[in-house]
Amino acid sequence: MTDRAIGVSLGEIRRLARDPLLAFVVAAVLAALVVFILYPLASVVVMALRPDGRWTVEIFRHVAANPYLLQGFRNSILMGVLTAGIGTGIGFLFAFAVTRADVPLKRFLHGVAIIPIVSPPFIGALAIIMLFGNNGFITWNLLRIRNFPIYGFTGLMIAQAVTFFPVAYLTLRGVLESINPTLEDAALDLGGSRFRVFRRVTLPLAMPGIASSMLVLFIETLADFGNPLILAGSRFPILSVQAYLQITGMYDLPTGAALSVLLLVPSVTAWVIQKYWVSRKRYVTITGKPTISSVKIVSPGIRSLIFGACLAVTAFILLIYASILWGALAKVWGSDNTPTLRHFLYVFGVGFKAVRDTLTIAGLSTPASGLLGMVIAFLVIRKSFPGRKFMEFTSMLSFAVPGTVIGIGYILAFNKPPLVLTGTLLILLLNFVFRYVPVGIESGVAILRQIDPAIEEAAVDLGADARTTFSRVTLPMIVPAYFSGLVFAFVRAMTAISAAIFLVSSRWNLMTVQIMAQVESGRLGAAAAFSVILVLIIFGAIFLIRALLKARYGRYGGSMLKF
Amino acid sequence: MSVRLEKVSKVFQDPSRPEGSVTAVDRVDLEVREGEFVTLLGPSGCGKTTTLRIISGFEAPTRGDVFISGERVNDQPPNKRDTSMVFQSYAIFPHMSVEQNVGFGLELKGRPKAEVREETARIMAVMGLTSMAKRRPDQLSGGQQQRVALARAIINKPSVLLFDEPLSNLDAKLRDQMRLEIRRIQQSFGITSIYVTHDQIEAMTVSDRIVVMERGRVMQIGTPFEVYSRPANRFVADFIGRVNFFPCTEASFSGEGLTAKYRDVRIRAGSRNGDVREGGPAVIAVRPESLRLEPDSASAAPFLRGRIDKAVYLGAVVEYEIDAGLDRPVMAVSHDPVVAGFFRVGDPVSLSFPPAAAHALAPETAP
Numbered sequence: 001m002t003d004r005a006i007g008v009s010l011g012e013i014r015r016l017a018r019d020p021l022l023a024f025v026v027a028a029v030l031a032a033l034v035v036f037i038l039y040p041l042a043s044v045v046v047m048a049l050r051p052d053g054r055w056t057v058e059i060f061r062h063v064a065a066n067p068y069l070l071q072g073f074r075n076s077i078l079m080g081v082l083t084a085g086i087g088t089g090i091g092f093l094f095a096f097a098v099t100r101a102d103v104p105l106k107r108f109l110h111g112v113a114i115i116p117i118v119s120p121p122f123i124g125a126l127a128i129i130m131l132f133g134n135n136g137f138i139t140w141n142l143l144r145i146r147n148f149p150i151y152g153f154t155g156l157m158i159a160q161a162v163t164f165f166p167v168a169y170l171t172l173r174g175v176l177e178s179i180n181p182t183l184e185d186a187a188l189d190l191g192g193s194r195f196r197v198f199r200r201v202t203l204p205l206a207m208p209g210i211a212s213s214m215l216v217l218f219i220e221t222l223a224d225f226g227n228p229l230i231l232a233g234s235r236f237p238i239l240s241v242q243a244y245l246q247i248t249g250m251y252d253l254p255t256g257a258a259l260s261v262l263l264l265v266p267s268v269t270a271w272v273i274q275k276y277w278v279s280r281k282r283y284v285t286i287t288g289k290p291t292i293s294s295v296k297i298v299s300p301g302i303r304s305l306i307f308g309a310c311l312a313v314t315a316f317i318l319l320i321y322a323s324i325l326w327g328a329l330a331k332v333w334g335s336d337n338t339p340t341l342r343h344f345l346y347v348f349g350v351g352f353k354a355v356r357d358t359l360t361i362a363g364l365s366t367p368a369s370g371l372l373g374m375v376i377a378f379l380v381i382r383k384s385f386p387g388r389k390f391m392e393f394t395s396m397l398s399f400a401v402p403g404t405v406i407g408i409g410y411i412l413a414f415n416k417p418p419l420v421l422t423g424t425l426l427i428l429l430l431n432f433v434f435r436y437v438p439v440g441i442e443s444g445v446a447i448l449r450q451i452d453p454a455i456e457e458a459a460v461d462l463g464a465d466a467r468t469t470f471s472r473v474t475l476p477m478i479v480p481a482y483f484s485g486l487v488f489a490f491v492r493a494m495t496a497i498s499a500a501i502f503l504v505s506s507r508w509n510l511m512t513v514q515i516m517a518q519v520e521s522g523r524l525g526a527a528a529a530f531s532v533i534l535v536l537i538i539f540g541a542i543f544l545i546r547a548l549l550k551a552r553y554g555r556y557g558g559s560m561l562k563f
Numbered sequence: 564m565s566v567r568l569e570k571v572s573k574v575f576q577d578p579s580r581p582e583g584s585v586t587a588v589d590r591v592d593l594e595v596r597e598g599e600f601v602t603l604l605g606p607s608g609c610g611k612t613t614t615l616r617i618i619s620g621f622e623a624p625t626r627g628d629v630f631i632s633g634e635r636v637n638d639q640p641p642n643k644r645d646t647s648m649v650f651q652s653y654a655i656f657p658h659m660s661v662e663q664n665v666g667f668g669l670e671l672k673g674r675p676k677a678e679v680r681e682e683t684a685r686i687m688a689v690m691g692l693t694s695m696a697k698r699r700p701d702q703l704s705g706g707q708q709q710r711v712a713l714a715r716a717i718i719n720k721p722s723v724l725l726f727d728e729p730l731s732n733l734d735a736k737l738r739d740q741m742r743l744e745i746r747r748i749q750q751s752f753g754i755t756s757i758y759v760t761h762d763q764i765e766a767m768t769v770s771d772r773i774v775v776m777e778r779g780r781v782m783q784i785g786t787p788f789e790v791y792s793r794p795a796n797r798f799v800a801d802f803i804g805r806v807n808f809f810p811c812t813e814a815s816f817s818g819e820g821l822t823a824k825y826r827d828v829r830i831r832a833g834s835r836n837g838d839v840r841e842g843g844p845a846v847i848a849v850r851p852e853s854l855r856l857e858p859d860s861a862s863a864a865p866f867l868r869g870r871i872d873k874a875v876y877l878g879a880v881v882e883y884e885i886d887a888g889l890d891r892p893v894m895a896v897s898h899d900p901v902v903a904g905f906f907r908v909g910d911p912v913s914l915s916f917p918p919a920a921a922h923a924l925a926p927e928t929a930p
Contacts, residue, residue, distance in 0.1 A: 452652050452654055454650040454651070454652050454654035455654040455655075455656060455657070457621060457641070457648070457650070457654065458648070458650055458654035458655075458656070458715075459656070459667070460621075460640075460641045460642045461619060461621075461641050461642070461646070461647060461648045462642075462647065462667055462668035462671055462715070462719065463642045463643075463668060463671045463672060463719070464642055464671050465642055468671065473656060476658045477656075477657060477658055
């Protein structure tokens with residue numbers, strides 16, 4: 001068995017030796033993944049287990065003995081589980097409404113559900129403070145309640161549900177769309193009641209998608225940093241914030257690292273389950289051709305109920321964005337609501353450096369990250385070489401690693417020789433490139449799986465060499481996917497906070513970090529104005545890329561970029 | 564522009580098998596003459612597509628040599644070989660128009676733009692594609708995509724044209740039409756062609772010669788007449804069309820054929836294979852359409868009697884299965900049933916055949 005395994009890999013090595021360009025690219029990508037993903041993670045683990053030159057579990061004992069830190073761990077897991085359940089529930093409701101229930105205003109519901117995905121993940125928290133906080137519009141201006149207990153569990157729960165349900169919605173919409181409605185027709189035809197058909201046919205078919213969505217939401221909630229930093233408060237500690245405070249507030253690197261490891265273990269576990277188990281259990285393959293069928297599974301009464309629930313969620317989301325916009329225009333939120341442009345003037349004055357820095361960093365890192373993603377996707381899908389599985393695993397691992405952990409990893413790994421990068425633009429760029437590379441890989445893999453390898457063979461058969469085949473055939477076919485991957489990577493880069501907050505400096509700062517600073521010093525108006533500008537930039541970029549794709553690739557390209 | 568394979572084998576690693584590998588192509592010898600149309604025919608997994616990919620250069624043979632026009636090409640990559648392939652999935656470039664697809668090969672050769680345009684227009688006219696020159700592939704029907712794939716392959720004037728099951732994605736009627744079209748174009752350009760299919764009717768329609776393959780090995784190479792009427796062994800006889808086997812003993816040669824003892828009577832076959840031994844056993848193969856059915860009567864002395872077990876009326880023919888007390892039912896077909904009349908289930912019949920329609924095979928020792 002081992003002989004044979006070696007035999008195979010020898011064959012792979014021989015193939016690589018015949019193609020030096022491929023060998024070089026493979027070696028470079030593998031080296032970069034080790035240095036910029038594995039090495040920082042290893043630094044965190046080493047810092048936690050070997051704080052002063054010898055191996056010890058002392059730090060973990062210290063954490064275990066500290067009830068406050070332990071409570072943070074428990075709270076994080078609790079929020080992860082609850083958000084996974086509630087977020088997936090709301091996501092399913094929307095997905096079902098849009099694909100199955102034939103409710104009115106489908107495009108509108110879809111559009112509103114997408115907004116939180118393309119805005120900074122802590123906007124929910126910011127708006128909840130503005131609505132229900134000490135000077136909250138609802139709690140104070142309308143109800144005259146002082147010190148409404150929005151900080152802690154309740155507020156955070158609402159903020160995270162609103163922030164993450166759209167992720168579940170997108171996943172489940174894809175799943176429900178790919179379930180052929182004629183299956184439900186067949187079950188109804190066999191005499192099942194609507195509810196039974198839903199319970200026995202629709203729901204079981206969607207189950208792998210639901211499980212997958214829950215695990216993804218669990219991972220994202222665990223990694224969430226912005227919402228808990230604003231909303232959790234001291235009575236409801238959250239692990240990611242605690243790790244951050246240990247390092248920036250108490251300069252206790254070993255404890256911060258140990259908390260990071262505690263954060264990392266459940267995230268990576270959930271990711272491995274999702275990637276290697278749940279995603280294999282899909283019943284349905286997406287054929288791309290939706291079957292035409294009148295949907296009969298929902299009775300008119302249930303339809304109204306579903307529609308009503310969706311409208312309520314939609315109204316809340318719109319309320320959030322309206323309050324951000326209003327907050328950006330109000331003189332002093334809560335006490336003096338006369339409209340003013342002074343917060344925007346502040347953003348374009350003192351704060352403009354952060355806007356420029358953010359645009360620079362996102363603008364540089366996004367194309368690089370997308371390109372790296374395409375290259376990795378191409379290597380993993382089309383080539384065979386030693387280390388292929390390792391490349392796939394490591395490059396996708398970033399998705400499972402909470403930003404806080406990788407941020408701490410970067411400051412530990414790159415503040416000493418051989419690579420001293422702290423405080424530079426480069427460390428932010430590298431972090432963004434490798435953190436958001438899974439986005440590019442996923443869109444690359446998706447498109448390459450759709451492209452028949454025979455198409456590339458046809459080019460070779462007609463006389464094209466490897467380079468011409470890639471540039472004239474493969475590349476033009478994957479470019480639309482590259483750009484659609486770019487949009488998501490750009491959104492992620494613009495809204496990043498958890499890892500970046502460790503890496504910013506006086507020379508290079510980010511809008512998201514500025515927003516946090518404004519919230520912490522109670523200047524909600526400036527925070528809201530920053531947020532408005534940030535969202536406008538993202539929407540501008542999305543529409544620009546979409547228009548470019550449509551103009552350049554017509555139907556073939558425009559359809560690639562769908563939300 | 565001949566193609567020659569000498570003792571070509573291809574072994575794939577396959578860790579799921581106990582022996583760790585699978586032999587897809589096993590010591591294949593083949594010579595395709597200039598301008599000839601040869602079809603590789605066999606069930607799925609017989610190695611025909613792998614053989615084709617070895618000729619095109621997409622697979623390297625584990626052992627053996629490939630010659631194109633007398634030159635050994637084992638080390639030539641596919642882009643350097645003077646072959647063009649028509650793929651099963653057509654593999655049309657989705658980001659190029661019909662015109663760009665067809666002209667791509669010439670463009671890669673660095674021909675002047677004007678020449679590419681002229682030649683593309685000429686080929687598109689031959690293939691009936693002129694009106695859709697500017698269309699995108701996703702606006703074409705299956706048959707049109709097929710034409711584009713063929714036009715793209717022949718524009719380079721390759722020495723050898725390779726077809727990998729090119730018609731399997733078309734519906735039945737279009738398939739019949741394209742078969743004739745492929746044959747017409749191959750003959751008008753005179754390009755040596757190698758064609759892979761699992762459909763025996765397709766193979767019979769287009770080929771000068773057919774190579775029947777099974778488990779990586781060549782079972783027979785011959786004209787359509789030879790593989791159908793003079794099958795080399797039971798596999799070939801059974802794979803191409805339907806057949807009845809009558810195992811006999813005590814073969815004695817007479818002219819081109821032989822007589823042999825079947826149960827209690829001696830029967831005659833008009834032809835025999837070289838590996839049948841005189842005095843030994845032989846299997847006589849008779850196609851269903853060659854069996855004659857007559858109402859059974861006590862006076863006749865047929866070689867076999869039976870009862871109609873199934874009768875399927877298909878209009879032009881009636882297909883019968885006859886229970887003659889053998890381990891398999893005997894298959895027979897009668898033509899023009901309206902005029903000739905036909906039997907019903909349960910009717911007793913007697914069976915006979917003209918010796919010219921019977922062919923004797925050696926009984927197989929091992930599969």
